[in-house]
Structure formats: structure tokens, C-alpha cells
Amino acid sequence: MAPTTPLRARKRSRLLAAAAAVAVTGLVLTGCGRGDTATASAEDKATGEGLVIGWSQRGISGSDWWKTLVAGGQDEAKQMGATIEVLDANRDTTQQNQDVQTLISKGVDVVIINPNDPLGLAGSVKALANAGIPVVTVNSSLDPSLVDQQFCYVAEDQVATGALAGKAIAQKAIAKWGTSGEIKLVGIGGYPGDVLSELRYQGFMQGYNEVMGANPGVTTTELDFKYGNWLPDKALAPMRDVATANPDLKIVYSESDVMQAGVQQALTQAGLWGDGILEGSYDGGMESVKQMVDDPTGPLQATASNQPWDQGAEAVRMALQAYNKNTEACPGGTKYVQTTVVTPENAAQYYKPEDTYVRAQDDK
Template sequence: MKKLYFALLLIVALFLAACSMDAPGSEKSDSKKESTGSKGDYKIGLSVSTLNNPFFVTLSDGAEAKADELGATVTVVDAQDNASKQASDVEDLIQQGVDLIIINPVDSQAVVSSVESANAANIPVVTVDRSSEGGEVVAHIASDNVAGGELAGEYLLELAGEGAAVVELEGIAGSSAARDRGQGFNNVADGKLDVVAKQTANFNRAEGLTVMENILQSNPDIKGVFAHNDEMALGALEAIEAAGKDIIVIGFDATDDAVKSVENGKLAGTIAQKPEQIGEKAMEAAIKALNGEEVEASIPVDLELIKK
């Protein structure tokens, strides 16, 4: 009888112990993290238009360093200036279940479907440098590209003089950066400079060289060039030097190569938009959004004209 009594007591004790444990799906097990205090609390995807451009390498480095400081992990993917690859990269990040995606669009219109896919998966999106023309974006971090284009136009006007024949090397068609920098430049150039040629070189140094070679053949008397980024500006400078000409060239981004060229008296100037800060501010905005804090929809980064 005593054996039966003790057996019943043991069964009751086991039952009570089991009831005291949290069941799967209980309030405790489903509670969300309240902070990012430990490494890897948030997983963030960063889709970059190209890591073949020093500007975006610096932007990516800034984002990764800030993520490490804030206790998040980052997966960086390189779209290689291909909008279709970027769409595939973003879809992969969605499938991986990242908490937020930061996108530097190849094309501002083409990226809309990727932003909308992330929206449908309830994954917040932050854009950097170039904006998305649709979908829901938590924040956009960039310099004022229109103001930067105006700054470049004013400096070219100052150096070349009113009425001078100049060239505009445009970035990737469809990107907000190319559109806005061009708009700013032409705000100044219209009626004051003679823009004899406008041609895209897709933000690429090699294309900048080739396009400039072709332009020089049909416009040998140009006095100045504004390129929408430093890579194209440096490519154009190579073509100009090979032709034995002295032409004012102004770029945009203030990459290390461009700043050295300015210091050496080759490039006339470049517009600095501080890519490291863009990456840092993007990551700060991402963590704030994930923590449920208020984030400004547009976060500007200061511009500066770099000249000798």
C-alpha cells in the first residue's frame, strides 16, 4: 500500500513540474527582443549597386563598422551594376529571413519591385545614396545630389567662364543620383555654359575614358567637363591627357583617387558626399527602426567642394 501511495505522489509531482514550464508559443517564449545589446541580435542585409566603385566600398565599410558597434550582423551583396542581379540578391536576403534590408539601388525604378517584395514579407527597407521610386521605405540617407550638381556647376562656371563649351558625363540612366546631379548642374549651366555634349558613361572609369575620347574627336575645343562621379571623371582625365589637352574636369564623390588627383593639380575639383557617414547613418536608422524608435524619412549628409 505504501508503494502505491509513493508512486501516486511521484506522478503528481511530475505533473506539477511539467505544468510550471513555459509551453511553446507562450507569452514568454514569443516575446520580442527589447534591445540590441548582444552580438547578432539583428540580421541586416545590405545590397550595394557595385563594389567595383571605391565610393560604395567605403559606404559598405562604414555600415559594417557601425553594425559591429551596435551589435548587429550584416550580409553584404554586390549587384555588380545589374538591376536584375540586385532583384535576385534582395529576394535571397528575404528568403534568409533578415530583419531589415538596406538598398543602394542600381536603378531607382527597377528596384521598386524588390522594395515591394520586402514590404510584403514585413521586412523594413532603408535606401542609401539613390532612392526608390516606389514601395514603402523607412528612411533614405543621401547627400543632396541636386545641391551637389549646382556646386559643381558653379565651380566649373567660375573656372571656365561664361559661355564656355563644356561636356556633361552622365551616370546610369534611371538612377536618382544621375538625374539629380544632372538637374543641379543644369540649373547653373542653362544660359551660362554651352553644354555641347551629354553622354552616359554609367559611373564607370573605363567607359568615361572611351566616351571622352569620342567626344574629343567631335568637340576639340571644349573647356570643361562635369562628370556625375569621380570614376568617370578620372577616365575622362586619362583621355584628355592622352590627347595632350588642358581641360577642366570636376567629379563627384571625393574618392581617395580623386582627392589625390586634385592635390596633384589634375582634377580641378570633386564634390565630397562622405560615403562612410552615409553607411553609418543608414545602419543607425536601421537599428532605430527595428527597435521601434522614430526615424526621419530623409536623412541628409553634408556636401563639400574639394579643390586644391
């Protein structure tokens, strides 16, 4: 673990304060301008000073990922002198529509939405347009029928991020088992038909096949994809079943670090957790990073980071650009954050116990 410095201490205090703030149900105020935001001039707001940003969050409680997303946005707003007002819909689309109406009535300058239902906010999106309030979406986008009404969608490129993990695991496989032989591989994600599960697996296999394409002596058998509802207890049974039925299983791709405890327990119960397994994951959760720091030769050998803090910060930056009508800031209407993959080789560099998820290195 890296030594504590005054800068790191300030970073830790800032994150803990922000995380505590978002835990409060209802309205959260973060940041301040040079005075009453209602009287801030358009010239000031164009710099971020006194800009009032409404944030309609689909959920906060029970999700460290969402807490980190909002905390990153709050921190960025504070740095630019903006005020950010967060309303938590608690995973309820009806409530989220009401929240958007509340933000409109408050006269916010821009609205950031993390949609609970991509199509269920159609009325709210129309109301925002009628009020002349630009919209930025983050983490989840609107339905394709509505995307032309948003200024920018901020997220990670799930295919590209998954490919980082796939490439890293394929390289580990070649180093471990050589350039010939058979590899059985299985992936586990959220729900059947879940777009996130499909994209993350597509990316993983893209990166994996990029490496294996240069090693034709390796034959890879992809087992039927499993679903764990993004939860450790739900991932346990399907992963244990596939591991028990396939004692020669060699690679596991878990599409969320949240499922890690269930995946590991399942493989342990099947007698496979150990030197004969390679595991890649997705999320960049700090617990997974710590696991690689503590056990660099263990099965977990890669986690692709989707960096919620950076997504939240970027959403606020795009909100400022939306206020300024700077369409060049979000070409094509999508802004992907730069993601990375953490392996045992660089895990110590990324491990920050005060954080919950990996952040961009220049924000450490």
C-alpha cells in the same frame, strides 16, 4: 599627407579589415552583441546591442564605392553592438529577391536594401511587410509605387552635391578668365536616360548659374551632353570627339571620378589638357583628391563628394530607428548625408591614403 597617429592607424586597420570582409562572396557577419543575438532582449536591441540587421547589397565585387558603402555600415554596426548580415546579389535582381527571402527566414530584425532594380523587388518588399520587418534603402531607392513601404531612404542629394562642384568651378572660371567672354562647357555622365546623370548635371548647372548670374558679361555655351557608361574606357572616345571638335572648350564636368582617367587621356590626346581647361568632378574619390594635392594648379579643380562610407553608416543608424519605430528620425522618408566639395585649397585636409572615398571630417 598628414602624419600617421595611433588613432589614424586604428582607423586604417579598421577600414582594411572591413573592406576585406566585404570582398567575400555570400554571407558576411560583422559586429557582436553581449552574447547570442537570438536571445538579446528587446530592450537591448532598442539600443543597438544584439540587433540583427540584414543587408541585401545589389553588388560588391568590382566596385570600390560599394565596398566602402558596406564597410561604413559594418563599422557602424560594430560600434553599436549589432550584428549585420550582408548578402551580395552580384547585380542580379533574381538573386537579390532570393537573398531577401533568406534574410526573412533567418528572422533578422531590420533589412537594409541597396536595390538592383527599383521595381523588381516588389514581391520581396511585400514579403518583408508581411513578416513585420522594416526596410531601409540606401544609395538607390525603390520605385515610387513601393516607397511607402520603406522606413527611410538614405543617399546623398545629387542635385545639391552637384551644385557644390558647379559653384566651385564657376568661381574658378571667373578668377581665371574674368567677368566677360565666352565659355564652352560639356558634361559627361553614365547612360542616356539615366536619372543619376540628369540629376548630377542639373545640380552642377544650378551651382554654376548661381555664380554666373552675378556675372552677366560671361556667355556660357553648353555643348551636347556626353555619355561614358561611368567607365574610363567608355568615356575616352566621346570626350575626345567633343574636345577635338571644340578646341576652345574650357570647362568639363565629369559626373564620376571613375571616368577620370578616360577624360584626362581624351583631353590630352586632343591637346587640351593643361592650363586652358577647368574640370569639375563628382564622387570624392581619393585618387582625384590626391591629384589636386599633387597638382593644385592643374585642370581638375573640384570633386563633389557623395561619401559612401557615411551613407552606409547612416543606413545602419536608420535601421536602428526603424526597429524602434521612430518616424521622426527620417522625416519625409528620406535622409540625405551631408556632402562636401574638395578643391585644391582643402584637398590636403581631406586626403587620407587609407580611404578610397572622402568621409565626413568628424569621422577621420
